[in-house]
Amino acid sequence: MSEKRDKNDRVLSIRDLNISFQTANGKVNAIRGVRMDLFRGETIAIVGESGSGKSVTVKTIMGILAGNGQIESGRIDYTFTNEKGERETVDMTKLSQKEIRYRFNGKHIAMVFQDPMTSLDPTMTIGKQITEGMLLHEKISHEEAKKRALHLLEEVGIENPEKRFRQYPHQLSGGMRQRVVIAIALACNPDILICDEPTTALDVTIQARILEVIKKLQKEHDISVIYITHDLGVVAKVADYVDVMYAGRIIEKGNINEVFYDPRHPYTWGLLASMPDTDTDSKRLFAIPGTPPDLLEEIVGDAFAPRNPYALAIDYKAEPPMFNVGGQHRVASWLCDPRAPKVELPEQLKERLASMKLESERALKAQKEAEA
Amino acid sequence: MTEINYSAEPLLHVEGLKQHFRISRNYTTKAVDGISFDIWEGETYGLVGESGSGKSTTGRSLIRLYQPTAGKIIFDGHDISGKLSADNEKFLRQNMQMIFQDPMACLNPRKKVGEIIAQGLDIHHLYSSREERNEKVYAILDKVGLSKEHATRYPQQFSGGQRQRIGIARALIMHPKLVIADEAISALDVSIQAQVVNLMRDLQDEMGITYLFIAHDLSMVKYISDRIGVMHLGYIVETGTTDEIFTNPVHPYTRSLLSAIPHPNPIVEKLRTPITYDKEKEGVDYSKGVLHKLTDTHSVLATEDEYHKWISGSHSY
Numbered sequence: 196m197s198e199k200r201d202k203n204d205r206v207l208s209i210r211d212l213n214i215s216f217q218t219a220n221g222k223v224n225a226i227r228g229v230r231m232d233l234f235r236g237e238t239i240a241i242v243g244e245s246g247s248g249k250s251v252t253v254k255t256i257m258g259i260l261a262g263n264g265q266i267e268s269g270r271i272d273y274t275f276t277n278e279k280g281e282r283e284t285v286d287m288t289k290l291s292q293k294e295i296r297y298r299f300n301g302k303h304i305a306m307v308f309q310d311p312m313t314s315l316d317p318t319m320t321i322g323k324q325i326t327e328g329m330l331l332h333e334k335i336s337h338e339e340a341k342k343r344a345l346h347l348l349e350e351v352g353i354e355n356p357e358k359r360f361r362q363y364p365h366q367l368s369g370g371m372r373q374r375v376v377i378a379i380a381l382a383c384n385p386d387i388l389i390c391d392e393p394t395t396a397l398d399v400t401i402q403a404r405i406l407e408v409i410k411k412l413q414k415e416h417d418i419s420v421i422y423i424t425h426d427l428g429v430v431a432k433v434a435d436y437v438d439v440m441y442a443g444r445i446i447e448k449g450n451i452n453e454v455f456y457d458p459r460h461p462y463t464w465g466l467l468a469s470m471p472d473t474d475t476d477s478k479r480l481f482a483i484p485g486t487p488p489d490l491l492e493e494i495v496g497d498a499f500a501p502r503n504p505y506a507l508a509i510d511y512k513a514e515p516p517m518f519n520v521g522g523q524h525r526v527a528s529w530l531c532d533p534r535a536p537k538v539e540l541p542e543q544l545k546e547r548l549a550s551m552k553l554e555s556e557r558a559l560k561a562q563k564e565a566e567a
Numbered sequence: 568m569t570e571i572n573y574s575a576e577p578l579l580h581v582e583g584l585k586q587h588f589r590i591s592r593n594y595t596t597k598a599v600d601g602i603s604f605d606i607w608e609g610e611t612y613g614l615v616g617e618s619g620s621g622k623s624t625t626g627r628s629l630i631r632l633y634q635p636t637a638g639k640i641i642f643d644g645h646d647i648s649g650k651l652s653a654d655n656e657k658f659l660r661q662n663m664q665m666i667f668q669d670p671m672a673c674l675n676p677r678k679k680v681g682e683i684i685a686q687g688l689d690i691h692h693l694y695s696s697r698e699e700r701n702e703k704v705y706a707i708l709d710k711v712g713l714s715k716e717h718a719t720r721y722p723q724q725f726s727g728g729q730r731q732r733i734g735i736a737r738a739l740i741m742h743p744k745l746v747i748a749d750e751a752i753s754a755l756d757v758s759i760q761a762q763v764v765n766l767m768r769d770l771q772d773e774m775g776i777t778y779l780f781i782a783h784d785l786s787m788v789k790y791i792s793d794r795i796g797v798m799h800l801g802y803i804v805e806t807g808t809t810d811e812i813f814t815n816p817v818h819p820y821t822r823s824l825l826s827a828i829p830h831p832n833p834i835v836e837k838l839r840t841p842i843t844y845d846k847e848k849e850g851v852d853y854s855k856g857v858l859h860k861l862t863d864t865h866s867v868l869a870t871e872d873e874y875h876k877w878i879s880g881s882h883s884y
Contacts, residue, residue: 398617399827428829431836469761471790482761555834
């Protein structure tokens with residue numbers, strides 16, 4: 196994890212993105228001023244509950260926003276090496292869906308969806324689905340494409356690729372299918388891989404292996420990865436940077452150690468504390484009271500305020516700006532304002548953080564000893 | 568938590584339960600292939616395993632959504648395996664209830680919440696007047712954290728967490744002895760999961776319910792269960808108290824399962840590599856294994872050789 200990131204390595208920069216959906220009940224403001232940067236070779240995780248806007252954000256990058264979605268304002272700048280070998284920057288929000296689809300999807304930006312059962316075509320063989328993108332985007336022969344597909348299958352850890360190449364999705368297990376989906380995503384050597392809950396539908400043992408595969412391939416191909424997940428354990432395993440989203444806004448962001456060991460936003464506290472660690476022995480789980488807000492209504496002040504036991508009076512009046520709390524850590528909470536009263540962390544979380552730090556020190560020490 | 572009396576007769580006694588599904592003339596899926604376990608009154612028994620391990624099938628066989636192929640199930644002194652007598656069926660339907668995984672799919676969208684919750688009362692004629700019925704519905708709604716007004720609404724007007732509360736209310740209005748929670752929280756958001764788990768725990772303390780908690784999320788199972796059974800491919804490979812399973816796992820499958828849970832601790836998590844387990848490579852045949860007892864409560868399915876190998880093998884974490 197590099198502390199200082201080189202501007203020339205930036206592949207994606209999202210600025211002030213606002214997206215709304217027109218529904219039968221009125222306008223839903225799903226994304227409210229999102230800002231995000233992605234650099235080459237790094238991994239960002241977007242964490243949030245359902246309806247927080249994490250999927251909408253990446254769908255916009257892919258140009259696959261639902262028909263009733265509308266980009267109100269903002270830009271998504273994507274920098275890539277074009278056919279002539281020059282660096283080029285385009286604003287994805289200005290392109291038509293068709294243009295994004297033909298020029299970028301699969302070739303430059305690829306996506307792995309949550310459910311491998313529904314993201315594969317049941318009527319096509321595995322081989323055909325992997326080579327489809329290559330044949331469309333690149334001028335290569337079928338033999339060449341097949342050779343590359345077999346190599347990819349091997350890379351994602353599928354044994355006996357020749358046999359699998361001719362099989363249909365239903366003949367594979369869930370974990371195997373997700374590996375195929377990853378192989379398809381990597382078929383045209385993209386620079387950005389978006390994984391939308393890639394392991395939610397899978398078991399823990401298979402989840403661990405799929406995450407390893409993505410990590411390995413990311414290193415080998417120098418890809419930037421965006422993970423969308425609500426599992427903080429997965430985030431801890433894979434991510435370099437974390438963006439926590441709530442009600443369409445990023446409310447806390449920073450590098451992973453800053454956010455996990457020194458969380459500042461009460462929502463992040465709640466998320467961390469409500470996860471049963473396998474070491475918890477306490478009688479009750481910490482639960483965030485209430486439910487996420489309805490984005491049909493206009494949100495005044497901090498969207499999290501009604502569920503926040505630490506809410507200040509100003510939280511109901513004005514939306515907090517992003518406060519810089521040092522390093523790469525940014526938090527949208529009035530509690531980080533210098534004028535705000537000092538707030539003690541919840542007791543449970545304090546204990547959790549202390550034991551996390553202790554554990555990590557122990558792990559680092561063990562690592563050093565193993566090396567020596 | 569209430570004390571559990573382990574010397575008493577178990578509330579549920581399962582012996583050699585088998586559930587096979589005949590797919591075609593020459594192929595039968597052996598989803599559950601001879602499992603035995605006991606659940607005592609007032610405790611929570613967690614059943615964990617990967618998908619296809621037979622944990623959900625076990626739950627559904629117990630509540631007799633399926634016809635078990637073989638095995639004996641004794642529920643509070645009543646034999647509920649084989650053909651059910653009218654009395655036993657009535658006892659089973661009133662005293663064992665289920666909470667399903669998907670709160671979106673398990674509620675009839677055309678019925679009001681009040682009707683859904685009261686259905687069990689209606690079927691078994693458990694009230695003498697309309698007022699008494701409504702009183703019971705309101706009381707249970709209140710217990711699960713919803714209000715009286717919610718009874719006249721339809722399921723789609725509720726959020727996921729609220730719908731799961733309705734599912735819980737529906738199960739609890741019968742005052743069941745045993746509740747089977749089949750992945751009851753997997754479909755919910757993290758912050759809502761904690762709310763529902765806390766609710767289930769509170770209700771257990773208050774009403775003395777016994778839970779069979781089926782899940783694949785080990786950290787949640789650890790949190791809620793008193794004892795745990797680990798299932799793999801139709802067999803319970805290891806069972807013990809929560810402490811025994813987590814601090815001294817013996818079976819390699821249990822160990823791989825435990826090591827696969829990602830911890831929300833970035834530095835630790837990035838340095839750790841999970842253990843992998845391949846049944847074929849290790850040459851383990853579950854049908855040959857017998858249950859070896861480590862302690863009174865902790866036992867593991869293994870052959871003689873495997874048992875000694877696993878016991879002496881050093882734990883890698």
